[in-house]
Amino acid sequence: MINYTEKPYLQCESKEIMAALQDEYGINKILDLDDKLVLIGEDWCHKSNNGLQLVEKQLATRLCMRLGENNRGK
Numbered sequence: 001m002i003n004y005t006e007k008p009y010l011q012c013e014s015k016e017i018m019a020a021l022q023d024e025y026g027i028n029k030i031l032d033l034d035d036k037l038v039l040i041g042e043d044w045c046h047k048s049n050n051g052l053q054l055v056e057k058q059l060a061t062r063l064c065m066r067l068g069e070n071n072r073g074k
Contacts, residue, residue, distance in 0.1 A: 011043075017060035018044040025067050033066055034059075 021030055031037055036047040037055065045052040046059060 011054050014055045014057045014060040015042070015044070017057065017064055018055060021060070021064055021067060025071070029067060029070075030063060033063055033070075037063075 018030075027039060034046075038045050038047065038052065040052070044055040044060070046055050
């Protein structure tokens with residue numbers, strides 16, 4: 001069962017960040033950074049002990065920073 005977090009404002013903000021990351025770097029690079037991420041339809045979810053949770057803004061922002069750092073020298 002998919003356990004979506006009921007935080008619409010976080011869902012909206014993190015979805016925008018993840019969509020921008022996906023456009024910029026592609027799904028494979030995002031998944032390389034965090035193997036607990038899954039894409040279900042248009043929703044990015046994170047595997048946890050409580051099932052699948054919508055990606056929250058903090059995780060999306062952290063991924064954004066890590067991708068930026070990894071690609072800075074290129």
